[in-house]
Amino acid sequence: MKKSWIITIVSLVIMVPLLLLLVSIKENKAEQQAINAVPDIKKLDPRSSEWGKYFPRQYDSYIQTRKSDEIKDILKDDPNLVVLWAGYGFSKDYNAPRGHFYALEDNINTLRTGAPVDEKTGPMPTACWTCKSPDVPRLIDEIGEHDYFTGAWARFGGEIVNSIGCADCHNNETMQLNVTRDYLKRALDAEGSLKFSDATHQDLRSLVCAQCHVEYYFKPTKWTDENGQEQTAKVVTLPWNNGFAAEDMEEYYDERDFSDWTHKLSKTPMLKAQHPGYETFITGAHGQNGLACADCHMPYVREGGVKYSNHKVGSPLDDIANTCLNCHQGTEKEFKAKIDRKLERKNELAREATDILAKAHLEAARAWELGATEEDMKAALQDIRHGQWRWDYAVAAHGAFFHAPEEILRVLGGAINKAHDARLKLRVILAELGDTNYEAPAYASKEEAQELVGLPMDELVEEKKEFINGLKQEWFEMGKEKGIYDPKLREGMKLKTSFN
Structure with missing residues (x-):
């Protein structure tokens, strides 16, 4: 009798964990089948x-980008930037990028996009929406690329109302990675080293990021609308x-004799780099060794x-143990x-x-000011x-x-070197014009630099606040x-800017 009880107890000790494991396996399989099922999402x-209804883990982790919500005023950190960008929108307002959750919000709130009062006013073209929202590929699909890239930024204020999201990078039927901006394919x-038609899944794990994290400019492009009227689209173009x-x-x-703007002080035809993350990544050690952006910025995780x-x-660097230390040796502190x-x-x-x-x-x-000629x-100025x-x-x-430190x-x-060359040439010119002792005016803050370059900041800020409280809400x-x-x-989003 005693022996049979022992056998029964041992059997239970063995069987219960096995049954629990079987239940867990079935639950995981059922969950994985639900994940792999074809979702009912509109194109x-x-x-x-x-999308989050079908992919709750991915969606919930995306929403976590709301945690990087602090405004860091880059102009405040280095007032020289105001002078470097005099005559261009970045001299008014430039903050460190926040999470994807805030991409659209920050685009709307920045002083760079101005304070339009209707769909035809404001300083920026429609192209300034391009990297901020999945409404952009939706809109391009509806009205065509040239039409989308035509007109003022405010034209599509009521159409582009969602921040960067699932539709920017995924096919709605297959969930496969999907480049939704054709300018990247072109x-x-x-450039030729990787034709888009030859791109692998691993390539796409970087290319969906390269739709936005690249250098670009707005190329004026003539086209004729449905009414036979000639229009000029400012098409996002990558100079590769x-x-x-x-x-x-x-x-x-x-x-192409292209310039983004003419500098207000020096009259130099200037270029403004955007955010060439992809270009610098593929020239560095990680890109050269076949890694993708997602390997480090979107690492795989397991739940059950x-x-x-x-x-x-x-x-x-926010999660070194699960990113960098998968390949690199040492401790988090050392890395x-x-x-x-x-x-x-x-x-x-x-x-x-x-x-x-x-x-x-x-x-x-x-x-x-002293009368120098263009010659x-x-x-x-070229320097x-x-x-x-x-x-x-x-x-x-x-x-x-980090992507390409040596480069x-x-x-x-x-x-x-180029800046020193420019100053040497300018010193010669100034001497020839009779000023051998010129010293550039000093400024200790963003506000002093903005006053130096002639920005009416109080007026710009008041106009922007009126826009934020009015047309933005509409x-x-x-x-x-x-x-x-x-x-x-x-x-839970709160209004945060560098000027309120």
């Missing part, structure tokens, strides 16, 4: 919460024909038997110390470049253009100090009426 549906084919390096893109712009990609897109040294070196050269370039702009302004100034382009390329790609230090060294109401607005993507 290019911009409402990410609709640029890849023009000659290659991905800073000098390759500089050559592309020079060949389910494996999925973490959509809390952010810095890998973080190495990265900090890389950043310090980049920042040291970047600060030196901004200081020299700002002085060059001010010295050029003085030379014009006198041509060579110096300013090329020096600032190199500096901007290196710093606008925010993670480039970024090389480019910043080139920026400093846009979201229009989105609700059209059934395209996803209120879940604004839950």
Whole structure:
């Protein structure tokens, strides 16, 4: 009798865990089948919460990008930037990028997009929406690419009401990665080293990011609308024909005599780098060794038997143990110390470049004031253009100090050399014009620099606040009426700017 009880107890000890394991396996299989089932999502549906019904883990992790919500005023940190961008929107307002959750909000709130009062006013073109919302590919699919890229930014305020989301990167039927902006496909084919038709799944794990994290400009393109009227679209275009390096893109712009704006002080035809993250990534060790952006910025995680990609897109340094240390040796503390040294070196050269370039702009302004001719100034202005382009390329790609540290230090060294060359030429011009002792005016804050370059900041801020409290609110109401607005993507969002 005693023996039978022992056998029974042993059997239960063995069977109960096996039964629990079997139940767990069945539950995981059922969950995985639900994940793999074909979802019922409309083509290019911009409402990410609709996708989240079928992919709750990915959606919940995406929503975590709301945690990076602090405003960091870059102009406050370095007032030289105001002088470098005099005459361009970035001199008014430039903050460090926040999470994907805030991409649309920050685009709407920045002083750079102005304070339009209707669909035809404001300083920026429609192209300025392009990287901020899945409403963009939806709209392009509805009205065509040329029509979308035509007109003022405010034209589509009531159509583009959702921040970066699922439809930007995924096919609604298969969930496969999907490039939804054709300008990237054209640029890849023009550059030639990777034709878009040859892109693998691993390639696409970077290319969906490259739809936005790249250098671009707005190419004026003539087209005829349905009424037979000739229009000019400002089409997002990537300058990759000659290659991905800073000098390759500089050559592309020079060949076309293109400039983003004419500097208010120095009268230099300037280039503004956007955020060439993809270009710097593929030239660095990680890109050269076959990694993708998602390997580090969207690492896989497991919950039970389910494996999925973490959509809390952010810095890998926020989770070193699950990103960097999958490949690199050492402790988190040791690894973080190495990265900090890389950043310090980049920042040291970047600060030196901004200081020299700002002085060059001010010295050029003085030379014009004294009567310098265009022929006198041509060579110096070309050095300013090329020096600032190199500096901007290196710093606008925010993670480039890690993606390609050696390349970024090389480019910043080139920026400093070009800026010094410009100042030497300008000193000769100033001496010939009778001013051998000119010293650039000093400024200790963002506000002093903005006053120096002639920005009416109080007026700009008041106009923007009126827009935020008025037309901006109307846009979201229009989105609700059209059934395209996803209120879940604004839950808990607070108004944060560098000027309120």
